[in-house]
Amino acid sequence: MSDDALAVRDLTKAYGRVHALRGLTFSVPRGAFFGLFGRNGAGKTTTLDIVTGLLPRDSGHVTLLGEPLRLEPSPETKARFAYVAGHLQLYEWMTCREHLDFVAEFYPTWDRARMKELLRLLPLPLEQRVGTLSTGQTIQLQLVMALARHPELLLIDEPGNLDAVVRQRLTATMIEVIAEADATIVMSSHILSELDGLCDHLCIIDRGVALAAGPVEALAESVRRLRYRGVRSVPLELATDGLFRPRRAGDEYSATMVAYTPERAEALGQELRADDFEAERLGLQDLFVALTEDRD
Amino acid sequence: MTSTARTLRSRGVGAIAALEFRIGLYAWLTRIFPAQPWGALGAVAFLLLAGVAATEVTLLADQQYAQDPSGWAVVLVSLGRALIILTLAGMWTYSDTPPFGRRSSRHAFRQQEPRSHLAQLLPLSSLQREGAVLLGRLFVMAVLAAPGLALIAAAAHISPAGRVGFLGLSEAAWSAILIVATLLLSRFGAPGTSLATTGVLTMSWLPILLNAASAPGDLGQAPDFLRTMLLLWVAPAPVSLAVRAARAGWLALRRHRLAAASEPVTELPESFWVRRDANWRRACTPEAGRAAWARALGRVVAEVALGGALGIVVLSVLHPGWAHFVAGASLLVVPGYGGALGLLTWSGGMLETGPRWLRDLLPESPRTRWRTTFGAALLAAVVFAGLGELLGAGGLLAVRALSGRAATVPEVLYWMPPGILLASLIAWAQTPFLRHPHRIIAHEQDFWWACAFAVVMLLLALPLVLFLAAETGGAVLPCLALLAGLAGVMQALSYRSATSDVWQTGTEAGPSDAARREAHSAVLLAAGSLALAVGCLLAMLIDLALA
Numbered sequence: 001m002s003d004d005a006l007a008v009r010d011l012t013k014a015y016g017r018v019h020a021l022r023g024l025t026f027s028v029p030r031g032a033f034f035g036l037f038g039r040n041g042a043g044k045t046t047t048l049d050i051v052t053g054l055l056p057r058d059s060g061h062v063t064l065l066g067e068p069l070r071l072e073p074s075p076e077t078k079a080r081f082a083y084v085a086g087h088l089q090l091y092e093w094m095t096c097r098e099h100l101d102f103v104a105e106f107y108p109t110w111d112r113a114r115m116k117e118l119l120r121l122l123p124l125p126l127e128q129r130v131g132t133l134s135t136g137q138t139i140q141l142q143l144v145m146a147l148a149r150h151p152e153l154l155l156i157d158e159p160g161n162l163d164a165v166v167r168q169r170l171t172a173t174m175i176e177v178i179a180e181a182d183a184t185i186v187m188s189s190h191i192l193s194e195l196d197g198l199c200d201h202l203c204i205i206d207r208g209v210a211l212a213a214g215p216v217e218a219l220a221e222s223v224r225r226l227r228y229r230g231v232r233s234v235p236l237e238l239a240t241d242g243l244f245r246p247r248r249a250g251d252e253y254s255a256t257m258v259a260y261t262p263e264r265a266e267a268l269g270q271e272l273r274a275d276d277f278e279a280e281r282l283g284l285q286d287l288f289v290a291l292t293e294d295r296d
Numbered sequence: 297m298t299s300t301a302r303t304l305r306s307r308g309v310g311a312i313a314a315l316e317f318r319i320g321l322y323a324w325l326t327r328i329f330p331a332q333p334w335g336a337l338g339a340v341a342f343l344l345l346a347g348v349a350a351t352e353v354t355l356l357a358d359q360q361y362a363q364d365p366s367g368w369a370v371v372l373v374s375l376g377r378a379l380i381i382l383t384l385a386g387m388w389t390y391s392d393t394p395p396f397g398r399r400s401s402r403h404a405f406r407q408q409e410p411r412s413h414l415a416q417l418l419p420l421s422s423l424q425r426e427g428a429v430l431l432g433r434l435f436v437m438a439v440l441a442a443p444g445l446a447l448i449a450a451a452a453h454i455s456p457a458g459r460v461g462f463l464g465l466s467e468a469a470w471s472a473i474l475i476v477a478t479l480l481l482s483r484f485g486a487p488g489t490s491l492a493t494t495g496v497l498t499m500s501w502l503p504i505l506l507n508a509a510s511a512p513g514d515l516g517q518a519p520d521f522l523r524t525m526l527l528l529w530v531a532p533a534p535v536s537l538a539v540r541a542a543r544a545g546w547l548a549l550r551r552h553r554l555a556a557a558s559e560p561v562t563e564l565p566e567s568f569w570v571r572r573d574a575n576w577r578r579a580c581t582p583e584a585g586r587a588a589w590a591r592a593l594g595r596v597v598a599e600v601a602l603g604g605a606l607g608i609v610v611l612s613v614l615h616p617g618w619a620h621f622v623a624g625a626s627l628l629v630v631p632g633y634g635g636a637l638g639l640l641t642w643s644g645g646m647l648e649t650g651p652r653w654l655r656d657l658l659p660e661s662p663r664t665r666w667r668t669t670f671g672a673a674l675l676a677a678v679v680f681a682g683l684g685e686l687l688g689a690g691g692l693l694a695v696r697a698l699s700g701r702a703a704t705v706p707e708v709l710y711w712m713p714p715g716i717l718l719a720s721l722i723a724w725a726q727t728p729f730l731r732h733p734h735r736i737i738a739h740e741q742d743f744w745w746a747c748a749f750a751v752v753m754l755l756l757a758l759p760l761v762l763f764l765a766a767e768t769g770g771a772v773l774p775c776l777a778l779l780a781g782l783a784g785v786m787q788a789l790s791y792r793s794a795t796s797d798v799w800q801t802g803t804e805a806g807p808s809d810a811a812r813r814e815a816h817s818a819v820l821l822a823a824g825s826l827a828l829a830v831g832c833l834l835a836m837l838i839d840l841a842l843a
Contacts, residue, residue: 054413072422079419089413091315102315106308106418 004063005030005153005184006051011060012208013046020046022208024060028186028201033174035199035216036188037288043208044188045087048157052083065153079107082146085157086139092131096124096141100148107149115148121169136163143170147177156187159194171198196284204288211291212258216284223287224260226268228253230275243268244290256282256290308420309428316432321439 006028013021021043028034036044049055051062053072062069067077090099104110119126122140125133133141139159146154154177159170177183189195195202203213212219231253242264244256253272257265260279269277282290415425 052417054416072416075419075421075424078417083417087413088417091414102311103414103418105311106420 003030004028005032005065006034006186007061007063008047008051009061011047011050011062012058013043013050013055014058020208021050021057021060024205024208024210026203026210026213028184030184031182032184032201033199034184034186035195035202036186036205037192037195037202037284038188038190038205039292040190041207042190042205044190044205045085045157047205048083048085048155048186048188052081052155053078054083079109079149080151081153081155082149082151083155083157084139084142084146084159085155086135086159087157088142090130090138090141093129095127095129096133097126099130099141100126100145103145104148109149111148111150114150115144118144118147118173121173122166136166140166143173147173151183153184153186156185158189159187167194174198192285192288202284204291206292212287219287220281220284222260223256223258223282223290224265224279225256225282225286225290226254226260226265226277226279228269228272228274228277232273235271256286258291308418309424309431312415312418312420312425312428313432313435316429317435319432321436 004027008027009025011021011024012019024043024047036047038044046055050057051064051069053069056071064073065077065080067074072078073081091102094102100115104112104115122144124137124141124144130138130141143156154174159167174185174187177185187195187199200216201214202216202219204211212223214222229252231248231251234248234253242258244258246255247253253274255268257268257279262279265277265279418425420428
């Protein structure tokens with residue numbers, strides 16, 4: 001059995017002339033809390049829709065819970081993952097209770113006690129029609145439907161519409177899910193604060209390609225903001241591979257280095273004939289800005 | 297898989313089927329009885345029209361029905377048929393119908409289907425899911441069609457050994473076929489092709505109604521029953537019509553041979569299809585023959601009017617997209633009939649041995665005249681409803697489609713009623729058809745009216761056809777042309793058949809030269825129409841192959 005709960009390789013998808021995914025590649029280890037981060041239109045929702053079989057891909061390979069994806073996941077695999085997304089179509093004319101009862105019919109692992117507990121944490125108007133729920137409530141309903149059946153893999157797309165209290169409860173619930181059953185969570189967002197401090201793996205995507213992917217700690221370690229002082233000259237032939245946001249102000253030169261190593265930073269300093277330099281560790285936000293700014 | 301999981305999976309399939317059943321019922325209800333007042337009025341009007349017209353056509357078909365001691369059985373069959381038509385018409389629009397009265401868009405309804413995201417994520421294979429959906433739809437159809445089938449069964453029970461018994465059985469079989477076909481089309485029909493296919497299928501019940509009118513006795517005799525079932529119920533409308541026309545041509549040929557082989561015809565053999573016509577048998581003189589011919593002509597008017605009116609009323613009321621299709625088809629086919637009537641009128645006027653005007657040939661029976669009037673009124677309604685729609689919505693949408701802007705079908709819904717109302721008022725106030733419906737083919741100049749009418753209708757239909765072509769990727773264009781071509785074949789053969797009626801009641805020397813010329817013209821017309829039909833068929837096949 002593969003160690004990855006989800007693996008995506010060279011995934012492409014185009015909507016007419018708009019290329020949403022251009023060879024996206026990343027993998028999600030089992031038991032990870034994986035953040036899929038990118039701006040609006042980066043391809044996050046398209047990726048998750050393809051992975052769950054809602055959307056056909058143009059090319060590429062997807063392995064979901066050890067099963068290579070064809071047109072859609074097998075029923076057995078479907079029973080093992082859950083997908084929560086604001087754009088998912090529910091039956092708007094059903095009440096919340098009817099929805100829960102309807103979905104419960106399909107899952108052998110449906111846990112009614114867990115459902116009640118979840119409904120206590122994420123309260124819902126059970127007799128209200130789904131079409132009249134707010135976006136946040138709809139996501140809450142989906143979360144209850146997803147978590148009440150103990151999924152091995154939980155995919156959440158943009159839970160940004162939840163209020164602060166519910167979000168806090170959701171976070172606690174998800175951490176509990178991971179701790180209890182060693183489940184895997186993949187959460188996409190364009191708000192980094194939703195992922196920062198929560199996920200242990202991250203993939204930053206922009207315009208359909210992965211700019212960086214891996215454990216958050218490793219990502220943070222591998223990207224530094226370098227500041228060189230006493231720079232005498234910046235050669236025209238300066239190698240800029242892996243350098244982002246280069247700036248020069250007087251005898252100071254600064255740049256963001258991806259795949260940072262002290263040796264690479266030292267070598268750059270020698271090319272600049274700098275007196276000394278310092279390497280500043282970046283937060284995820286800075287990391288993202290550094291990676292995407294030059295692409296605009 | 298554990299037994300618990302298997303049980304849950306089975307329950308899941310049942311849940312999808314139940315869901316589909318629930319959605320289907322709501323979809324049908326909201327389509328048949330829409331929330332808007334005019335829609336409800338339209339639905340009620342449709343019910344009345346369908347029941348009355350179906351009964352009327354049945355009575356028109358064979359006067360024996362009216363004399364049948366089990367007359368109530370006929371009424372039951374007619375009402376049952378109307379209910380089934382209602383069911384099918386509602387279900388044909390199924391895949392485009394938003395449930396719970398929501399009319400936002402077709403997209404909104406697709407969200408409600410069991411093919412929605414939620415259903416796709418449920419642990420079922422696509423096969424299980426589709427099977428469950430079909431099961432659910434089958435339940436919907438069964439429940440909706442049950443009252444109609446029950447009425448027909450009751451009719452068969454009342455008159456088990458008579459003609460109505462056969463009629464009941466045949467109706468039940470026909471309904472079952474249509475139900476299954478509708479079920480499959482509603483589920484698997486591709487957007488473009490399903491519109492065209494369902495349109496053709498929709499019209500396939502018209503010849504069922506018309507069939508009774510064309511050949512009395514067909515439904516009551518076992519060999520004809522089987523043949524009719526095979527040819528009319530399975531084949532789409534144009535094929536059915538063509539087969540009917542061929543049969544009419546064959547009968548005409550037989551009559552002609554008999555006439556040529558015998559002495560001057562003063563008495564018709566018993567094997568003639570008009571043998572049950574008391575008027576014909578009573579006085580088989582040339583004049584009586586012409587009267588019978590004129591009556592047959594009136595019957596053509598009535599049956600075309602009834603069939604067309606039913607089609608347009610049902611589909612216009614029930615679905616705007618279909619209204620476009622049927623209006624387009626009607627506008628192509630009806631002028632064809634107009635042309636046929638014009639030709640017949642002209643030939644009637646030019647016959648050397650006949651009276652000058654067909655007005656003189658119109659049947660004197662008040663009952664037949666009333667039927668002709670009724671048919672003419674509906675014919676006018678069909679034409680002017682289509683005209684109103686074209687002017688109101690079809691033209692607008694065609695312009696939009698041609699200009700590259702997206703055309704949304706629901707818009708038609710709001711344009712159509714005022715268009716129909718206005719056009720109907722204009723028609724009522726101004727057209728001689730409605731003022732003097734019994735004179736619809738009363739004068740030679742009506743031929744030119746018919747020609748002008750056909751040209752205008754075709755011109756008006758043009759933007760609609762272009763719109764449909766744009767909407768369906770061109771697939772519907774050859775279909776419409778095919779319909780028109782086959783209708784041409786039918787009308788030509790019917791014309792020849794009608795002309796043959798005159799031959800055998802002509803002078804002792806046989807058919808007049810004028811009649812011969814007309815017959816030759818009819819053959820040429822039939823050949824041309826057939827060539828057109830074959831060409832259209834080839835175009836359609838090429839279109840399909842390229843697609």
